[in-house]
Amino acid sequence: MKIRAGFVSNSSSTSFLIIFKDDLNKRDFFELMGISLDSPIADLFSEFYQSVLDNTYQEVDFKTISKDTRPETLFETRRGHLSDRMLTKLQDAKNRGLKAYYGWLDSETNPIQTFFCMDSFEVENEKIYFNGLECTW
Protein backbone atom coordinates (compact mmCIF):
# COMPACT_ATOMS: atom_id res chain seq x y z
CA MET A 1 0.00 0.00 0.00
CA LYS A 2 1.36 3.40 -0.91
CA ILE A 3 1.53 6.09 1.75
CA ARG A 4 0.10 9.35 0.61
CA ALA A 5 0.56 12.55 2.58
CA GLY A 6 -2.44 14.50 1.43
CA PHE A 7 -6.16 14.41 0.98
CA VAL A 8 -7.47 10.88 0.55
CA SER A 9 -10.74 10.36 -1.26
CA ASN A 10 -12.74 7.31 -2.25
CA SER A 11 -10.95 7.11 -5.56
CA SER A 12 -7.31 7.58 -6.21
CA SER A 13 -4.58 7.31 -8.75
CA THR A 14 -0.85 6.83 -8.56
CA SER A 15 1.85 7.49 -11.08
CA PHE A 16 4.55 5.15 -12.30
CA LEU A 17 7.78 5.50 -14.19
CA ILE A 18 8.82 2.92 -16.75
CA ILE A 19 12.11 2.80 -18.63
CA PHE A 20 12.94 0.44 -21.47
CA LYS A 21 15.19 0.24 -24.47
CA ASP A 22 13.09 -0.17 -27.58
CA ASP A 23 9.40 -0.92 -27.48
CA LEU A 24 7.55 -2.33 -24.55
CA ASN A 25 6.10 -5.74 -25.30
CA LYS A 26 4.13 -8.29 -23.35
CA ARG A 27 6.83 -10.94 -23.33
CA ASP A 28 9.37 -8.59 -21.76
CA PHE A 29 6.79 -7.25 -19.32
CA PHE A 30 5.91 -10.76 -18.15
CA GLU A 31 9.58 -11.60 -17.84
CA LEU A 32 10.07 -8.52 -15.69
CA MET A 33 7.17 -9.51 -13.46
CA GLY A 34 8.40 -13.07 -13.18
CA ILE A 35 5.42 -14.86 -14.67
CA SER A 36 5.11 -17.22 -17.58
CA LEU A 37 2.94 -16.24 -20.53
CA ASP A 38 1.05 -19.52 -20.16
CA SER A 39 0.45 -19.10 -16.43
CA PRO A 40 -3.09 -19.90 -15.21
CA ILE A 41 -3.12 -16.41 -13.71
CA ALA A 42 -1.65 -14.72 -16.78
CA ASP A 43 -4.87 -12.78 -17.27
CA LEU A 44 -4.12 -10.80 -14.11
CA PHE A 45 -0.83 -9.57 -15.53
CA SER A 46 -2.24 -9.19 -19.03
CA GLU A 47 -4.72 -6.73 -17.58
CA PHE A 48 -1.91 -5.01 -15.72
CA TYR A 49 0.15 -4.83 -18.92
CA GLN A 50 -2.79 -3.40 -20.83
CA SER A 51 -3.36 -0.83 -18.09
CA VAL A 52 0.27 0.22 -18.37
CA LEU A 53 -0.02 0.53 -22.16
CA ASP A 54 -3.28 2.46 -21.93
CA ASN A 55 -2.01 4.82 -19.28
CA THR A 56 1.59 5.37 -20.26
CA TYR A 57 1.32 8.96 -21.11
CA GLN A 58 4.26 10.79 -22.51
CA GLU A 59 7.92 10.21 -23.04
CA VAL A 60 10.12 11.97 -20.57
CA ASP A 61 12.03 14.90 -22.01
CA PHE A 62 15.42 14.41 -20.43
CA LYS A 63 16.26 18.08 -20.87
CA THR A 64 13.60 19.08 -18.36
CA ILE A 65 14.35 16.62 -15.63
CA SER A 66 15.34 18.09 -12.31
CA LYS A 67 14.37 17.60 -8.73
CA ASP A 68 11.51 20.05 -8.73
CA THR A 69 10.44 19.61 -12.29
CA ARG A 70 6.83 18.87 -12.85
CA PRO A 71 6.67 15.23 -13.93
CA GLU A 72 6.64 16.20 -17.57
CA THR A 73 3.53 17.36 -19.27
CA LEU A 74 1.41 14.68 -17.68
CA PHE A 75 0.56 16.71 -14.63
CA GLU A 76 0.23 20.20 -16.02
CA THR A 77 -1.49 21.62 -13.01
CA ARG A 78 0.28 19.69 -10.32
CA ARG A 79 3.72 20.55 -9.17
CA GLY A 80 5.49 17.35 -8.31
CA HIS A 81 8.90 16.29 -7.29
CA LEU A 82 11.27 13.56 -8.23
CA SER A 83 13.22 11.58 -5.69
CA ASP A 84 16.97 11.21 -5.96
CA ARG A 85 16.36 7.59 -6.84
CA MET A 86 14.17 8.54 -9.80
CA LEU A 87 16.62 11.21 -10.91
CA THR A 88 19.43 8.67 -10.86
CA LYS A 89 17.39 6.24 -12.89
CA LEU A 90 16.43 8.92 -15.39
CA GLN A 91 20.01 10.12 -15.70
CA ASP A 92 21.14 6.57 -16.28
CA ALA A 93 18.40 6.09 -18.89
CA LYS A 94 19.51 9.24 -20.65
CA ASN A 95 23.13 8.10 -20.68
CA ARG A 96 22.20 4.68 -22.04
CA GLY A 97 19.86 6.02 -24.70
CA LEU A 98 16.76 4.42 -23.19
CA LYS A 99 13.18 5.64 -23.27
CA ALA A 100 11.42 6.76 -20.12
CA TYR A 101 7.71 7.28 -19.69
CA TYR A 102 5.43 8.42 -16.96
CA GLY A 103 1.97 6.98 -16.61
CA TRP A 104 -0.64 6.37 -14.01
CA LEU A 105 -2.99 3.73 -12.64
CA ASP A 106 -6.30 4.54 -11.04
CA SER A 107 -8.77 2.91 -8.70
CA GLU A 108 -11.84 3.49 -10.83
CA THR A 109 -11.29 1.41 -13.94
CA ASN A 110 -11.45 -2.17 -12.68
CA PRO A 111 -10.47 -4.17 -9.58
CA ILE A 112 -7.25 -5.42 -11.13
CA GLN A 113 -5.98 -1.97 -11.97
CA THR A 114 -7.13 -0.82 -8.55
CA PHE A 115 -4.93 -3.45 -6.95
CA PHE A 116 -1.84 -2.45 -8.90
CA CYS A 117 -2.64 1.22 -8.34
CA MET A 118 -2.55 0.66 -4.60
CA ASP A 119 0.35 -1.76 -4.51
CA SER A 120 3.86 -0.48 -4.06
CA PHE A 121 6.72 -2.03 -5.97
CA GLU A 122 9.92 -1.43 -7.88
CA VAL A 123 11.08 -4.07 -10.35
CA GLU A 124 13.99 -4.13 -12.72
CA ASN A 125 15.82 -6.45 -15.05
CA GLU A 126 18.22 -5.91 -17.93
CA LYS A 127 15.42 -4.76 -20.23
CA ILE A 128 12.95 -2.77 -18.17
CA TYR A 129 12.86 -0.62 -15.05
CA PHE A 130 9.42 -0.11 -13.50
CA ASN A 131 8.93 2.19 -10.55
CA GLY A 132 5.52 1.73 -9.00
CA LEU A 133 6.92 2.75 -5.66
CA GLU A 134 6.93 6.50 -5.75
CA CYS A 135 3.86 8.46 -6.62
CA THR A 136 4.81 11.83 -7.99
CA TRP A 137 1.69 13.52 -6.76
Place this chain on the structure above:
Amino acid sequence: MIITIKDPDSDFRRSYVICLNYAIEERTMLTRAKVKSGSYAGDLVANLHSGIFHHSIELKRDYSKYYSVEYGTFAEYARRRFLFPPDVVNIISTQSSQTTQIIYFRPSYWFLEDNYGYDFLVRLLEPRRTK
Protein backbone atom coordinates in the same frame (compact mmCIF):
# COMPACT_ATOMS: atom_id res chain seq x y z
CA MET B 1 -14.25 -26.97 -2.72
CA ILE B 2 -14.32 -23.20 -2.56
CA ILE B 3 -17.44 -21.43 -1.35
CA THR B 4 -17.94 -17.75 -2.05
CA ILE B 5 -19.58 -15.66 0.63
CA LYS B 6 -20.96 -12.34 -0.52
CA ASP B 7 -20.93 -9.47 1.90
CA PRO B 8 -24.59 -8.48 2.32
CA ASP B 9 -23.56 -4.84 2.60
CA SER B 10 -21.42 -4.69 -0.52
CA ASP B 11 -21.75 -5.43 -4.22
CA PHE B 12 -18.21 -6.60 -4.59
CA ARG B 13 -16.75 -7.73 -1.28
CA ARG B 14 -16.19 -11.47 -1.05
CA SER B 15 -14.79 -13.90 1.44
CA TYR B 16 -14.18 -17.56 0.84
CA VAL B 17 -14.46 -20.84 2.66
CA ILE B 18 -11.85 -23.19 1.26
CA CYS B 19 -12.27 -26.90 1.95
CA LEU B 20 -9.17 -28.97 1.32
CA ASN B 21 -7.88 -32.42 2.10
CA TYR B 22 -4.31 -31.27 2.32
CA ALA B 23 -2.34 -28.07 2.76
CA ILE B 24 -0.72 -26.73 -0.37
CA GLU B 25 2.93 -25.83 -0.02
CA GLU B 26 4.07 -22.40 -1.15
CA ARG B 27 6.43 -23.97 -3.64
CA THR B 28 3.54 -25.95 -5.14
CA MET B 29 1.45 -22.84 -5.54
CA LEU B 30 4.30 -20.95 -7.18
CA THR B 31 4.80 -23.83 -9.58
CA ARG B 32 1.11 -24.00 -10.41
CA ALA B 33 1.03 -20.27 -11.02
CA LYS B 34 4.15 -20.49 -13.18
CA VAL B 35 5.75 -17.59 -11.39
CA LYS B 36 9.36 -17.13 -10.41
CA SER B 37 10.16 -17.16 -6.71
CA GLY B 38 11.34 -13.76 -5.53
CA SER B 39 9.86 -11.90 -8.49
CA TYR B 40 6.95 -9.47 -8.21
CA ALA B 41 4.49 -12.11 -9.39
CA GLY B 42 6.17 -14.68 -7.18
CA ASP B 43 5.84 -12.47 -4.13
CA LEU B 44 2.22 -11.80 -4.98
CA VAL B 45 1.42 -15.52 -5.09
CA ALA B 46 3.55 -16.23 -2.00
CA ASN B 47 1.69 -13.55 -0.07
CA LEU B 48 -1.60 -15.01 -1.23
CA HIS B 49 -0.46 -18.43 -0.04
CA SER B 50 0.51 -16.96 3.31
CA GLY B 51 -2.82 -15.20 3.57
CA ILE B 52 -4.70 -18.45 3.03
CA PHE B 53 -2.57 -20.97 4.89
CA HIS B 54 -0.93 -18.93 7.64
CA HIS B 55 -3.14 -15.96 8.37
CA SER B 56 -6.63 -17.33 7.97
CA ILE B 57 -8.66 -19.27 10.49
CA GLU B 58 -8.82 -23.01 9.93
CA LEU B 59 -12.32 -23.64 11.17
CA LYS B 60 -12.08 -27.29 12.17
CA ARG B 61 -9.06 -26.66 14.34
CA ASP B 62 -10.49 -23.43 15.72
CA TYR B 63 -13.68 -25.21 16.67
CA SER B 64 -12.10 -28.26 18.26
CA LYS B 65 -9.46 -26.27 20.13
CA TYR B 66 -11.43 -23.29 21.37
CA TYR B 67 -15.16 -23.53 20.75
CA SER B 68 -16.34 -27.12 21.03
CA VAL B 69 -17.49 -26.55 24.60
CA GLU B 70 -19.25 -23.30 23.82
CA TYR B 71 -20.96 -24.57 20.67
CA GLY B 72 -22.36 -28.09 20.66
CA THR B 73 -21.88 -28.67 16.96
CA PHE B 74 -19.60 -27.43 14.23
CA ALA B 75 -22.65 -26.13 12.38
CA GLU B 76 -23.71 -24.06 15.37
CA TYR B 77 -20.19 -22.69 15.67
CA ALA B 78 -20.14 -21.73 12.00
CA ARG B 79 -23.55 -20.13 12.17
CA ARG B 80 -23.16 -18.19 15.38
CA ARG B 81 -19.48 -17.27 15.34
CA PHE B 82 -19.28 -16.23 11.70
CA LEU B 83 -22.92 -15.60 10.84
CA PHE B 84 -22.55 -17.71 7.73
CA PRO B 85 -25.77 -18.07 5.73
CA PRO B 86 -27.67 -21.33 6.28
CA ASP B 87 -26.72 -22.79 2.89
CA VAL B 88 -23.04 -22.20 3.62
CA VAL B 89 -23.39 -23.71 7.08
CA ASN B 90 -24.95 -26.82 5.56
CA ILE B 91 -22.19 -27.21 3.02
CA ILE B 92 -19.29 -26.76 5.40
CA SER B 93 -20.94 -29.01 7.97
CA THR B 94 -20.94 -31.75 5.36
CA GLN B 95 -17.43 -30.85 4.31
CA SER B 96 -16.18 -31.02 7.90
CA SER B 97 -16.41 -34.79 7.82
CA GLN B 98 -14.97 -35.10 4.33
CA THR B 99 -12.02 -32.72 4.37
CA THR B 100 -9.11 -32.11 6.69
CA GLN B 101 -9.09 -28.31 6.47
CA ILE B 102 -11.80 -25.70 6.21
CA ILE B 103 -10.22 -22.29 5.86
CA TYR B 104 -12.08 -19.03 6.18
CA PHE B 105 -10.18 -16.67 3.89
CA ARG B 106 -10.85 -12.95 3.76
CA PRO B 107 -8.68 -11.64 0.95
CA SER B 108 -6.58 -8.54 1.20
CA TYR B 109 -5.99 -8.36 -2.54
CA TRP B 110 -8.50 -6.07 -4.14
CA PHE B 111 -8.90 -8.12 -7.30
CA LEU B 112 -10.10 -11.10 -5.25
CA GLU B 113 -13.06 -9.16 -4.01
CA ASP B 114 -15.10 -9.34 -7.16
CA ASN B 115 -16.44 -12.32 -9.12
CA TYR B 116 -12.99 -12.72 -10.59
CA GLY B 117 -11.67 -13.85 -7.21
CA TYR B 118 -13.40 -17.22 -7.16
CA ASP B 119 -12.05 -18.24 -10.56
CA PHE B 120 -8.61 -17.02 -9.59
CA LEU B 121 -8.55 -19.09 -6.43
CA VAL B 122 -9.86 -22.18 -8.20
CA ARG B 123 -7.05 -21.95 -10.70
CA LEU B 124 -4.46 -22.04 -7.93
CA LEU B 125 -6.14 -24.25 -5.35
CA GLU B 126 -8.17 -26.64 -7.50
CA PRO B 127 -6.42 -26.62 -10.87
CA ARG B 128 -8.04 -29.89 -11.97
CA ARG B 129 -11.41 -28.18 -12.00
CA THR B 130 -10.21 -25.65 -14.52
CA LYS B 131 -8.92 -28.14 -17.09
